[in-house]
Amino acid sequence: xxxxxxxxxxxxxxxxxxxxxxxxxxxxxxxxxxxxxxxxxxxxxxxxxxxxxxxxxxxxxxxxxxxxxxxxxxxxxxxxxxxxxxxxxxxxxxxxxxxxxxxxxxxxxxxxxxxxxxxxxxxxxxxxxxxxxxxxxxxxxxxxxxxxxxxxxxxxxxxxxxxxxxxxxxxxxxxxxxxxxxxxxxxxxxxxxxxxxxxxxxxxxxxxxxxxxxxxxxxxxxxxxxxxxxxxxxxxxxxxxxxxxxxxxxxxxxxxxxxxxxxxxxxxxxxxxx
Amino acid sequence: xxxxxxxxxxxxxxxxxxxxxxxxxxxxxxxxxxxxxxxxxxxxxxxxxxxxxxxxxxxxxxxxxxxxxxxxxxxxxxxxxxxxxxxxxxxxxxxxxxxxxxxxxxxxxxxxxxxxxxxxxxxxxxxxxxxxxxxxxxxxxxxxxxxxxxxxxxxxxxxxxxxxxxxxxxxxxxxxxxxxxxxxxxxxxxxxxxxxxxxxxxxxxxxxxxxxxxxxxxxxxxxxxxxxxxxxxxxxxxxxxxxxxxxxxxxxxxxxxxxx
Numbered sequence: 001x002x003x004x005x006x007x008x009x010x011x012x013x014x015x016x017x018x019x020x021x022x023x024x025x026x027x028x029x030x031x032x033x034x035x036x037x038x039x040x041x042x043x044x045x046x047x048x049x050x051x052x053x054x055x056x057x058x059x060x061x062x063x064x065x066x067x068x069x070x071x072x073x074x075x076x077x078x079x080x081x082x083x084x085x086x087x088x089x090x091x092x093x094x095x096x097x098x099x100x101x102x103x104x105x106x107x108x109x110x111x112x113x114x115x116x117x118x119x120x121x122x123x124x125x126x127x128x129x130x131x132x133x134x135x136x137x138x139x140x141x142x143x144x145x146x147x148x149x150x151x152x153x154x155x156x157x158x159x160x161x162x163x164x165x166x167x168x169x170x171x172x173x174x175x176x177x178x179x180x181x182x183x184x185x186x187x188x189x190x191x192x193x194x195x196x197x198x199x200x201x202x203x204x205x206x207x208x209x210x211x212x213x214x215x216x217x218x219x220x221x222x223x224x225x226x227x228x229x230x231x232x233x234x235x236x237x238x239x240x241x242x243x244x245x246x247x248x249x250x251x252x253x254x255x256x257x258x259x260x261x262x263x264x265x266x267x268x269x270x271x272x273x274x
Numbered sequence: 275x276x277x278x279x280x281x282x283x284x285x286x287x288x289x290x291x292x293x294x295x296x297x298x299x300x301x302x303x304x305x306x307x308x309x310x311x312x313x314x315x316x317x318x319x320x321x322x323x324x325x326x327x328x329x330x331x332x333x334x335x336x337x338x339x340x341x342x343x344x345x346x347x348x349x350x351x352x353x354x355x356x357x358x359x360x361x362x363x364x365x366x367x368x369x370x371x372x373x374x375x376x377x378x379x380x381x382x383x384x385x386x387x388x389x390x391x392x393x394x395x396x397x398x399x400x401x402x403x404x405x406x407x408x409x410x411x412x413x414x415x416x417x418x419x420x421x422x423x424x425x426x427x428x429x430x431x432x433x434x435x436x437x438x439x440x441x442x443x444x445x446x447x448x449x450x451x452x453x454x455x456x457x458x459x460x461x462x463x464x465x466x467x468x469x470x471x472x473x474x475x476x477x478x479x480x481x482x483x484x485x486x487x488x489x490x491x492x493x494x495x496x497x498x499x500x501x502x503x504x505x506x507x508x509x510x511x512x513x514x515x516x517x518x519x520x521x522x523x524x525x526x527x528x529x530x531x532x533x534x
Contacts, residue, residue, distance in 0.1 A: 045405070
């Protein structure tokens with residue numbers, strides 16, 4: 001092997017790179033061992049897990065497709081869809097003007113910095129914690145989940161949109177200015193047409209994320225399909241839990257596919273047949 | 275006069291999509307029970323949560339959350355490492371550039387899509403039922419979570435690699451596996467590292483809420499205190515979580531700058 005290397009004259013990796021490589025490998029190995037030991041995860045438990053998961057999956061089939069189960073589950077699944085959509089709309093409406101205030105090239109320096117910090121603070125709270133705060137105001141139900149998702153979406157969409165606005169091409173703005181356009185004209189004819197496609201696709205992307213989050217919010221009683229799943233699992237009604245799971249997967253897959261195809265159409269434009 | 279060209283007619287996406295989405299929005303707001311009047315009347319009730327929330331009991335939190343916080347970080351570390359390690363070979367199978375077999379490509383791709391559709395907390399619920407309540411269920415749930423994200427990001431990166439080096443390797447007579455190992459893998463390793471750090475951050479955030487369904491971590495303490503409406507104990511925990519998340523993000527930014 002050594003001789004072969006001599007002939008081929010393969011250059012050796014520099015020593016600093018090799019040291020980095022070995023330190024990283026040991027760090028990763030030690031971090032995982034430390035974690036596994038701390039969580040009391042043993043080899044037996046790992047080897048036994050597939051069997052236990054198999055038992056659970058086996059218990060779900062055949063699925064519970066009785067009329068009563070369907071009547072209960074389908075509205076819950078759609079409730080999740082409505083929560084996600086309404087939350088996204090709240091986020092989109094409020095984040096749109098805010099993102100202009102947060103963009104450095106549109107707003108004054110101080111305004112943009114303060115707005116950005118506010119958006120960061122909103123984003124720091126997970127949706128579930130926001131839902132806790134809204135529970136005593138709006139009660140158990142879908143509205144609580146909608147508000148929690150909406151507020152969180154304002155934070156994330158505001159950050160993403162303001163970054164889009166910061167990345168625009170300054171040329172059209174200059175052209176409007178030189179033809180005598182006001183600051184407002186610059187925004188309406190220079191900035192918005194440039195950023196709208198990307199921001200709209202972010203809204204749709206956020207909708208996909210919110211759909212998964214709204215499925216989860218039910219765990220604390222904020223509406224949606226999560227409540228149904230956790231109840232069925234608590235009552236050990238596995239066939240019905242399986243039905244809930246399959247319906248959720250179907251909804252998310254279909255919504256994802258529609259939203260992704262619209263996003264592609266917006267970003268890449270119409271495919272012109274030639 | 276200036277000869278302004280005619281505007282092209284709006285596409286179906288605009289003529290049908292916009293009215294439809296407005297209708298759907300109105301319908302959704304009705305169905306979720308959007309009601310500002312009730313909201314204003316009950317706004318005083320927020321005192322139940324916000325008053326204790328802004329009167330944090332720091333001493334209690336210091337004594338009781340340290341163990342659970344360490345557990346949260348451990349769950350995130352283990353799950354992101356194992357999940358990403360599992361995703362590395364899977365995403366090579368789930369990419370058209372490196373998997374020549376159309377059927378197995380489709381199979382792996384749909385598997386990754388299927389894993390991705392199930393939310394992380396659903397995985398946690400399922401695994402707590404399957405392997406019992408505790409951090410092991412949380413680790414398994416986050417493994418699926420990071421596997422799904424890494425699989426999607428990495429397989430799409432592999433789709434767009436430069437085919438030149440692979441052709442060169444093939445021209446020297448290497449087998450398909452050798453080609454993938456020597457010319458496809460090194461191209462995506464920097465992306466893999468960047469995605470790994472990103473997923474690790476996501477896992478830290480996600481592992482905080484796992485405890486709500488009994489899958490270990492600091493969420494367990496939040497859940498027990500929430501049932502007793504002890505929000506004065508929850509708010510310091512939230513602050514501690516925020517500090518830990520920010521520290522870890524800074525750390526991962528630092529590593530990213532070192533490596534890439």
